[in-house]
Amino acid sequence: MTGFRIALCSSLLVTASAVSPSCAGQSPIRIQYELKDSTLTLGEPAILVFSIRNDSDRAMSIDLGGDKTQFLAFSVTTPDGQVIRGGPPLPEGLHTLGTMTIAARGIYKQELLLNQWFEFKSPGRYFLEAKLNAPGSPLSEAPSAQGRWMRLEIKPRDINRLTKVCAELAARTEEARSVTDAQDPTLALSYVRDPVAVPYLARVLSGHALSYQLAVAGLERIGNDAAVETLLSELNDKYGDIGDLARRALARMEDRISNPHLKEAVTRALATKADS
Numbered sequence: 001m002t003g004f005r006i007a008l009c010s011s012l013l014v015t016a017s018a019v020s021p022s023c024a025g026q027s028p029i030r031i032q033y034e035l036k037d038s039t040l041t042l043g044e045p046a047i048l049v050f051s052i053r054n055d056s057d058r059a060m061s062i063d064l065g066g067d068k069t070q071f072l073a074f075s076v077t078t079p080d081g082q083v084i085r086g087g088p089p090l091p092e093g094l095h096t097l098g099t100m101t102i103a104a105r106g107i108y109k110q111e112l113l114l115n116q117w118f119e120f121k122s123p124g125r126y127f128l129e130a131k132l133n134a135p136g137s138p139l140s141e142a143p144s145a146q147g148r149w150m151r152l153e154i155k156p157r158d159i160n161r162l163t164k165v166c167a168e169l170a171a172r173t174e175e176a177r178s179v180t181d182a183q184d185p186t187l188a189l190s191y192v193r194d195p196v197a198v199p200y201l202a203r204v205l206s207g208h209a210l211s212y213q214l215a216v217a218g219l220e221r222i223g224n225d226a227a228v229e230t231l232l233s234e235l236n237d238k239y240g241d242i243g244d245l246a247r248r249a250l251a252r253m254e255d256r257i258s259n260p261h262l263k264e265a266v267t268r269a270l271a272t273k274a275d276s
Helices: 159-175 179-190 195-206 212-222 225-233 242-256 260-275
Strands: 029-035 039-041 047-054 060-063 072-077 083-086 099-102 107-113 124-132 148-155
Touching: 029 124, 029 148, 047 099, 047 124, 099 107, 107 179, 159 179, 159 195, 179 195, 179 212, 195 212, 195 225, 212 225, 212 242, 225 242, 225 260, 242 260
Parallel strands: 039 148
Antiparallel strands: 029 047, 047 107, 060 099, 072 083, 072 124, 124 148
């Protein structure tokens, strides 16, 4: 791929300061996609900052669809040249409606966890294309060729850096005073598909932090012995529905547990609940 393909003559603001002059007057809406960090190490959460700016003198109502992701579409070109396309991720955690009002001269920003769409499995250079298709809304006033290409560099696994990232996300989760505030850091931590994340997910779960259900999902995704042991230890937790969530996760994981002793322990635990 030779450089980035950027639709210049659109309502998209592709850089913080540059918009094609010939686009003036086409639409009062400017859309920007920007990677929070364009260089990461293997396993780190990849965050895209999506923003909509209303340059008009009146408030504007827009709809991004369910969970504010329904009308977003991405594709990724992997280091070996494969093109992977992704629609909206499966809903997890707190769900929201997509309708909102942007004040006159106002801006809306949202952080998107790209790991919900794609798993960045190996180091190398990835090219991400972001598009928005919202028929029937003011966003559709933008030319149909809206989109942006961005480059994401994934460097080899760095256990020290990954440990620091997990510790910071767990701390943010524990310090959150509402489910809404806990959602983003817990979701990001739950998508660190690396054994280093297990003790931090376990800490979120056993500490009964808000959005703990996302920690269960993260342990299930990792699925190693330590993750299985953590879920087994939470089966008798009476806080909320932690015990039931752990049990359901273990039931889904049972067939892929390779450690025979752990598998036997899981089978026994699940059978005990079924007989009770």
